[in-house]
Amino acid sequence: xxxAAASLLKVSFVPVYRDNYAYILQTKCxxxxxxxxxxxxxxxxxxxxxxxxxxxIFVTHYHWDHADGVAELKSxxxxxxxxxxxxxxxxxxxxxxxxxxxxxxxxxxxxxxVIATPGHTLGSTCYYFEEGKAVFTGDTLFSLSCGGLFExxxxxxxxxxxxxxxxxxxxxxxxxxxYTRASAGxxxxxxxxxxxxxARIEQVKxxxxxxxxxxxxxxxxxxxxxxxxxxxxxxxYRELRQRKLSY
Ligand SMILES: [Fe+2]
Numbered sequence: 001x002x003x004a005a006a007s008l009l010k011v012s013f014v015p016v017y018r019d020n021y022a023y024i025l026q027t028k029c030x031x032x033x034x035x036x037x038x039x040x041x042x043x044x045x046x047x048x049x050x051x052x053x054x055x056x057i058f059v060t061h062y063h064w065d066h067a068d069g070v071a072e073l074k075s076x077x078x079x080x081x082x083x084x085x086x087x088x089x090x091x092x093x094x095x096x097x098x099x100x101x102x103x104x105x106x107x108x109x110x111x112x113x114v115i116a117t118p119g120h121t122l123g124s125t126c127y128y129f130e131e132g133k134a135v136f137t138g139d140t141l142f143s144l145s146c147g148g149l150f151e152x153x154x155x156x157x158x159x160x161x162x163x164x165x166x167x168x169x170x171x172x173x174x175x176x177x178x179y180t181r182a183s184a185g186x187x188x189x190x191x192x193x194x195x196x197x198x199a200r201i202e203q204v205k206x207x208x209x210x211x212x213x214x215x216x217x218x219x220x221x222x223x224x225x226x227x228x229x230x231x232x233x234x235x236x237y238r239e240l241r242q243r244k245l246s247y
Contacts, residue, residue: 009027009110009131009132010025010026011023011024011134012024012026012046012050013215014042014043014046015178016065017065019177019178020036020065020176020177021036021177021213022035022036022037022038022043022069023035023036023136023174024046024050024052027108027109027110027132029108029109030108031055031107031108031110032053032055033054033056033107035058035059035060035136035174036059036060036066036136037057037066037068037070037073038065039069040069040070040071040073040076041072044073044076047077053077053079054073054077054080055079055080055108056083057070057074057081057082058083058084058112058127058136059082059085059092059095060085060124060125060126060136060138060139060140060176061088061124061139062085062088062092062121062123063139065176066138066176067084067091067092067093070082070092070094074094082094082095082096083097083099083127084098084099084125085100085124085125086123088121088122088123099125100116101114101115101116102114102115102116105127109131110129110130110132111129111130111131112127112129112130113127113130114128115135115164117137117140117160118151119151119152119157119160120139120140120147120148120149120152120157124138124139124147124152124160125138126163128171133171134172135171135173137164137175137176138176139175139176140160141173141222142176142179142180143173143179143180143183143221143222143226144179144180144183144184144187144204144222144225145183145187145226146161146228154234154235154237154238158234159234161228165223168219169218169219170220171218171220172218173216173219173221173222174216175215178213180204180215181204181205181214184201186227187201187227188201189247190243191227191230194224194225196221200221200225227240228240
């Protein structure tokens with residue numbers, strides 16, 4: 001499945017496991033990237049079909065469904081550089097370029113800003129492609145929901161949301177899982193009179209019925225519809241998280 005998401009950055013979806021997405025990135029100048037290869041075989045198969053060899057492998061966090069394909073991909077494409085959070089480098093098989101918050105990476109002629117978004121894991125990292133106007137959020141932010149708070153504090157998670165909310169509204173959101181339809185009910189329970197949310201849910205149902213990804217979303221869309229992007233404090237996040245856990 002391919003989405004011509006933005007003219008400067010072509011993003012192809014590679015479904016892996018039950019509901020994860022890995023992504024293949026291409027720029028016009030020929031830079032090739034992979035995001036979150038939880039499983040190598042489907043990513044290699046897709047790259048081979050497309051006749052591509054990756055230059056970079058971006059990893060958002062160490063969880064197996066995002067990083068388990070790294071070693072096999074690296075053995076298949078030894079010139080590819082593995083980019084991953086510095087504080088999780090011991091937990092990922094191979095890391096060539098450990099990264100920290102606000103670091104700027106070159107992806108061909110494009111710039112990628114590293115956004116540290118601790119909460120789901122302490123090293124969870126988003127990659128913002130400035131020219132391509134796209135952000136890859138792993139398990140920090142999903143469309144209509146967010147990742148579980150496994151390692152960080154509510155304050156860290158809320159601060160991570162704030163960093164993502166500060167991106168331009170038109171930024172395309174590519175996250176690690178196809179959870180959008182499953183997340184719609186909770187959003188609607190919390191925010192039942194939100195007409196933007198209702199319209200988004202209809203769109204999501206239509207895409208799912210056609211067997212299509214519900215992504216990319218946009219930061220602007222999530223700010224209008226995702227209850228986790230409509231909070232004003234860590235205290236509100238703490239309360240909403242409790243409500244979701246008992247939902
Ligand atoms: Fe995860």
